[in-house]
Amino acid sequence: MKNRLLQKLAWALLLGVLLVLPHLLPNNYYRGVVNLSLIYAIVAMGLNFIYGYTGYISFAQAGFFGVGAYTSALLVVDAHWGFWSALPIAGLAAAACGVAIGIPALKLSSHYLAMATIGFGIIIQMVMQNWERLTHGASGVHDIPSITIGTYNVDSAVGQYYFLLGFLALAMFVTWAIDNSKLGRSFKAVREDEIAASSAGIDLTFTKVFSFALSAFFGGVGGSLYAHTSSYISPDTFSFDQSIVLFTMVLVGGAGTVCGPVIGAIGLTLAPELLRFLKEYYMALVGVGIVLIMIYMPQGVVHLFSQDGRVGRWLQSVKQRSTR
Amino acid sequence: MKNRVNMMVVLFSLVISFLAAGCRSGSDTSGPIRIGQTVALTGERTSIGEYLAAGAKMAVDEINAAGGIKGRKVELIQEDSDDTNPAMVNAYNKVLSAKPVAILCNDVSTQNLAIAAIANKEKMPTFVGGTSPVLLQGNDWFFRFRPSDVLAAQASARFAVQTLGKKKVAIAHLTDDFGMAGRNFLTKYVTDFGGTVVSDESYNRLDRDFTAQLENIRKSGAEVIINWADTYTAATMMRQNKQLGINLPLIGSAAHGTPTTSKLAGEAAYGVYVVMDGVVAQVKDPKAEEWVKRFKQRYNKEPEFNATAAYDAIFLIKQAIENANGATDNESIKKGIFAIRGYSGIANIFKYENNGEGPRQVVIAQIQANGPIVKEAVKTE
């Protein structure tokens, strides 16, 4: 009884904090970092589909992120579309790139796939940088208008927070729905054993390609949100290094779970800011941190707290001792 | 379910520690004057960032030793902008939260643009180290402390075509924002001054072999190369120009003349022309020479133009506040900056008048064994 009451209280507290967070934060610096982590969370959730659920390594997520950002920004700035029409197209454009990678990837595995996705990501970035007539080239796209809902302009950090939180909630809901659906089970089946999955009647081609497309779609949507909340994008943001960070977010948070990528994204966006006092040492420490995390909690934070993770089991033992 | 609770505890603690990680009180009119600086202290551009940081710190310390600005001490708040747009935005916002009177930004134009919207919204006087011509378009709170690339391109083009008399010009450049914009202006000015661009070759920052580019340049019959590069690519171009036996006269962007590039290029740099903000080491200006001595004494290394520029920028802010009779609100500072009509910095002359185009001079120097020697100084009004 007490347990469940405690749980309900905890949930209510969490919800409450989430709803008033921007007002609790002292200034736009904090709000800006939180908003950035929400965007990365959406993009990381996309990566979670292809890696966490389907089991394929993709280092192209920053490329999809970028395709979404550029598609949305260019449609609005150059073609004068509205944000709400541009957003789905941004997602679809990224998804199309996902399909473009997914199809040749069908016969590749592990090292080869990883390398191919790295290559794709780099090529996408070079196109963004060099196809000046379309993308404005290396100078980037500036003065991207903010999002409008009716007459309300989402251009303040507070407004953006609620907007992004809403999208994140939507993304989490979709992920949770897929997780419990036949599609989700197909993804996981492919991850566990392709041959068995295929014998069970799963269309491998469709599942794999769709998984890439779905990952890319989320990345593209995240990109569009990024473009319209930052008002400026340039190609150097969507680099292989960024793909590594996104991948690490999924891994550290917990691949294959709904909350994992979110936790990873928030953690890895907040961490460099928290560690600013370390000045030049902080990136070196992040590197060490990654090694330690791989050694001690390779399945991510979420797993750590679950039934058979270290913290989960420790808590179980504490609970048992206290009820003796 | 308990695991969810514990996760939330973890999240909470993250958020709490985040909040606790430094909250600065607002400024008042008698406390220290805060100036912010966002600069690369980590990441690939640290080699430039450390000069920007050093120049600014030296300036602040000297101002404080002389009594501060209107009796108030100056406090320099430096935040790392790493090498990405999001990191730059975070750094800028963090500095903003300390309520400075002005902020110095690093030399990367794309990163400067990333914070343009914030600068405009907060009306924060921002001194940008980027040289892209696009920077001042629509950004009323941006002020340059390094000359626009338009100036550099124009001077180089004219030097190549008219002074050196070489009409067939090859343009080699980086593929980043700096290189591409530079190429556009160089093409325009070369043609304007009566030359022709016979070759247009590019390379990216990490490229260390320009055989393909130089062979194409050789084939095009070019008589001179104008090279828009950074430290590494400048050194590579200077070396391979000699190594491959091409030996064309070379006019390079500012990076060609820095002490670091000279170390990388060695003898290959001799004879190369550089378009620089101002020549710190060899200009016959006792003030500049003395500054170089002070810098070397303090930091134990040769200064480069980024250090001088950042130093000048701090003093420009001081001048602006003094022009405004000590007022430090943003409108007064802006007016104070516009009142700067001929400030002589260490390596450049600054005149703001009614927009952010402050630095007015570039020089063309030739690198010799004992350092760059000025050949031509180009001023705009």
Added chain:
Amino acid sequence: MLQLLINGLAMGAIYALVALGIVVIANAVNVVNFAQGENLMLGAFVAATLTLTFKLPILAAYVISVIVLAFYGYVFQRLAYYPLRQKPFITIIISTIGVSMFLKNIARIIWGAQPLYFSGLFGEKSIMIGRFAVNPQHLLILGITGVLFLFQHYFFNRTYLGRKMQATAQDQEAAALMGIKVSRMIAFTFIYSSMLAALAGVLLAPVFYVSADMGGMLGLKAFAASIIGGFGSVPGAILGGLFLGIVEILCAAYVSSLYKDAFAFIVLILVLALLPRGLFGEKISTKV
């Protein structure tokens, strides 16, 4: 055209040298060491310090650097690989990425952010053959890569230690059953790979300049080269590297220098799509 081929071949030899180090580890433990570029960078910095600060002759700096990196290779494997040896390879790969992040930043702190330069073994002047310039350092790189190819063939096929290492690479369990100390062989593999990295780093120093970022893209392209050549195969790594170097420079000269970096990856993707075994894939990596 000939000039392009000469320099393309030299660049290719560089890719081959780095690729060798990657393939050796990949064969032994089925792990791609994403920190190989940074190992190279360390080797270069060590040599730079020896020549610039301690004024040692360049050849001595080369040799000492390789030896230092041998020790480092042991430490690296003990700290970053050994604790993870049972884990899935993606975990290990991310761990090596963490190491590369650490090394890059620690190098910047130790040696400062400014790049360093020291000349090649034979000085800086090119040898002119007619109107074609040959950089002696490039010749050195090509020569050493060739020697290494022969050496590796001899070492891995003819010496006892080499064959033990090969056996470990092919099947760890079987090797253990044969009485081979597997963990020791793995340690040797990492040591050898680090020595290769050091060699690449010191040879490259005058061409790439010594900086914390010198290794990143190089490591990636070398990995791509080894896949193009046929992943898991030593001749494949070398030939893939040479092939990539030449293709890259030709495309940059005749197609577009703007996309030079992309060509390596375009070729990679084409090869993966059309020839999944790579150009010379003789040994199919069954550990995939």
